[in-house]
Amino acid sequence: MLKENIRVSVKTHFMKSESRPEQKRFVHSYTITIRNDGERAVQLISRHWIITNGDTLKTQEVSGEGVVGQQPNIPPGKYFTYTSGTMMESALGIMQGSYRMRDAQGEYFEVVIEPFTLAAPHQLN
Secondary structure (H helix, E strand, O other): OOHHHEEEEEEEEEOHHHOEHHHOEEEEEEEEEEEEOOOOOEEEEEEEEEEEEOOOOOEEEEEEEOEOOEOOEEOOOOEEEEEEEEEEOOOEEEEEEEEEEEEOOOOEEEEEEEEEEEEOOOOOO
């Protein structure tokens, strides 16, 4: 399986009702779609995230099995979508990471998730 056959797209959302800017609590949700454009089924085994606070550049790393309690199998030509979230101490930050995947023949590979921005409204020009 070629990792280039796996496409990852991200949509973010600032959760105003959950956030408390005066307490440096900024909550964001993100919806990720993982599309398998390859010819073999794949399974998402684990995740690794690096979340960078925009004010202090302090990073937080999050690793674990699967996503949202699942280790989904994604057949060729299909996709898997999930929504999760994170809390930061600044109105602006960056998130990036990788998924460890296994194809139908038992081969493991990494899929890089390019950096994406988490921003409260009016933080970007």
